[in-house]
Amino acid sequence: MADTSNPRPMVNAGLLKKYLGRRVTTVMKVLRSDGVDLVGQAPDGTSVTVHKAPLNSSSGGAFSQFVEVVGIVEGENSLRAEICTNFGDSFDMATYNQLCQLANSDNKDCFI
Amino acid sequence: MYSGAGGGDGSMFAGGGFMPSQSQANDFGGGGGRRSGSQNSGLLPLTAKMISQAIQKPSDENFYVDGVDVNNVTLVGMVHDKEERATDVSFQLDDTTGQIEVKRWSVLLTLLAHHSPWNFTYVRVHGHLRSFQGKRNIVAFSVRPITDFNELTFHFLEVIYVHLSNIRAQGGTAAAPTHAATAGVGPHGIATIATNPSHYNQYLPPASAMVGGNVDECQKRVHMIFEEPESLLIEQGLHIDQVAQRMVGYSRQQVKEAIEFLVNEGFVYSTIDDDHYKSTNA
Numbered sequence: 050m051a052d053t054s055n056p057r058p059m060v061n062a063g064l065l066k067k068y069l070g071r072r073v074t075t076v077m078k079v080l081r082s083d084g085v086d087l088v089g090q091a092p093d094g095t096s097v098t099v100h101k102a103p104l105n106s107s108s109g110g111a112f113s114q115f116v117e118v119v120g121i122v123e124g125e126n127s128l129r130a131e132i133c134t135n136f137g138d139s140f141d142m143a144t145y146n147q148l149c150q151l152a153n154s155d156n157k158d159c160f161i
Numbered sequence: 162m163y164s165g166a167g168g169g170d171g172s173m174f175a176g177g178g179f180m181p182s183q184s185q186a187n188d189f190g191g192g193g194g195r196r197s198g199s200q201n202s203g204l205l206p207l208t209a210k211m212i213s214q215a216i217q218k219p220s221d222e223n224f225y226v227d228g229v230d231v232n233n234v235t236l237v238g239m240v241h242d243k244e245e246r247a248t249d250v251s252f253q254l255d256d257t258t259g260q261i262e263v264k265r266w267s268v269l270l271t272l273l274a275h276h277s278p279w280n281f282t283y284v285r286v287h288g289h290l291r292s293f294q295g296k297r298n299i300v301a302f303s304v305r306p307i308t309d310f311n312e313l314t315f316h317f318l319e320v321i322y323v324h325l326s327n328i329r330a331q332g333g334t335a336a337a338p339t340h341a342a343t344a345g346v347g348p349h350g351i352a353t354i355a356t357n358p359s360h361y362n363q364y365l366p367p368a369s370a371m372v373g374g375n376v377d378e379c380q381k382r383v384h385m386i387f388e389e390p391e392s393l394l395i396e397q398g399l400h401i402d403q404v405a406q407r408m409v410g411y412s413r414q415q416v417k418e419a420i421e422f423l424v425n426e427g428f429v430y431s432t433i434d435d436d437h438y439k440s441t442n443a
Contacts, residue, residue: 053259
C-alpha cells in the first residue's frame with residue numbers, strides 16, 4: 050500500500066485549529082523573517098507565525114515571496130516548521146485557498 | 162445521459178449509411194458499453210491516498226479508482242529518500258496525502274545523473290501503478306521537476322475534478338458504498354465496480370472529445386430540430402442561434418459544425434443568408 054499514515058493536509062489559517070498538534074502544509078506570503086521565525090500571510094489572509102523556519106537546501110539562501118511550510122500546528126495562528134520550500138514570487142494564493150477548503154470538506158476522501 | 166450513443170446498440174439515426182458508424186466513434190469516446198475488462202488508456206491524476214484505496218480485482222491485474230480502471234497515472238509531490246542504483250532510481254513521493262514509492266528504470270546512466278530528482282524537490286510523475294509483494298508503487302516513465310508551483314494547486318484541483326466526474330458517472334450514490342468497500346481493499350471490492358454505459362469521461366482518449374457529448378449525437382439532434390414540423394413551416398428556416406439555444410450542453414461552434422455536416426450530406430440547405438438553414442425535406 051501507499052503509506053498514508055502520516056499525511057500533511059493542505060490548510061489555511063482557519064483550518065489550523067482543526068489540526069492542533071498535527072502535521073500540515075500551507076503556503077505563506079512572507080511578511081517578515083528574522084532568521085529564526087517567519088511571519089507570513091496564510092492563504093486566507095490571516096497572519097501566521099512560523100517558528101524555527103529552516104530553508105531547505107535546494108532553495109538557496111533566502112526566502113522567496115511565497116514559501117510552503119510543512120510543520121506541526123502549535124496554536125491557532127502558529128506552526129513549528131519542519132520543511133520550508135520556496136514557491137517563487139508568483140503563486141496564486143486565492144486558488145490555493147479554495148483548494149484548501151475543497152480538500153478539507155466534501156472531497157476529504159481523496160486527501161485525508 | 163446520451164444513451165443513444167451506446168456502442169453496438171441500435172441507433173435511432175443510422176443516417177442512411179452516410180454517418181460514421183456509432184461503434185467506431187464510441188470505441189474511443191468511452192461512452193458506450195465499457196466492459197469491466199476494457200482498457201482505459203487515458204490519464205488519471207491521483208493522490209497517494211486514492212491509490213491506497215484503489216480496488217484490485219483478484220482475477221486481473223487492474224486497479225480501479227472511482228469505478229474507472231487505472232492505467233496511466235500522474236502525481237505531484239516532494240521527493241524523499243532518493244536512491245540511485247545502477248538499474249534504477251527510486252524515491253518516496255510525498256504528496257501531502259501520503260507517501261508512495263516511485264521507481265524509474267535507468268535508460269542511460271549519463272542521462273539519469275543529469276535528470277535525477279533531488280530530495281525535497283517537487284516533481285511531477287507520470288507512470289503506471291503496479292503492485293509488488295503487496296505494496297503499491299509507481300513505475301514512472303517521466304519524472305519532471307516543478308518550476309511553477311501553481312502546478313501543484315492545479316494538480317490537486319484536477320484530482321478533485323476527475324474524482325467527482327467519475328463518481329457522478331456512477332450515479333452519484335456510489336460515493337458512500339465505494340469507500341466502505343475500500344476500507345479493506347481486496348476481494349470485497351468487486352461489487353463496487355460499476356460499468357458505465359452512458360458516461361462521457363473527458364480523460365479517456367478523445368477521438369470525439371467535445372464538450373457535452375459526441376459529434377454524432379450533436380448532428381443527430383440538430384437534424385431533428387430542423388425536421389420538426391414547425392421548423393419545416395418557416396420559409397427562411399432556422400437561424401443558427403435559434404438551434405444553438407435549444408442545444409443545451411453544446412457550444413455554438415459544435416452546432417455550427419453539425420449544420421455544416423448536414424449541409425454537406427444534403428439534409429439541410431442555407432436560405433436567405435449563411436446563418437439560416439432549412440431541411441431539404443420541405
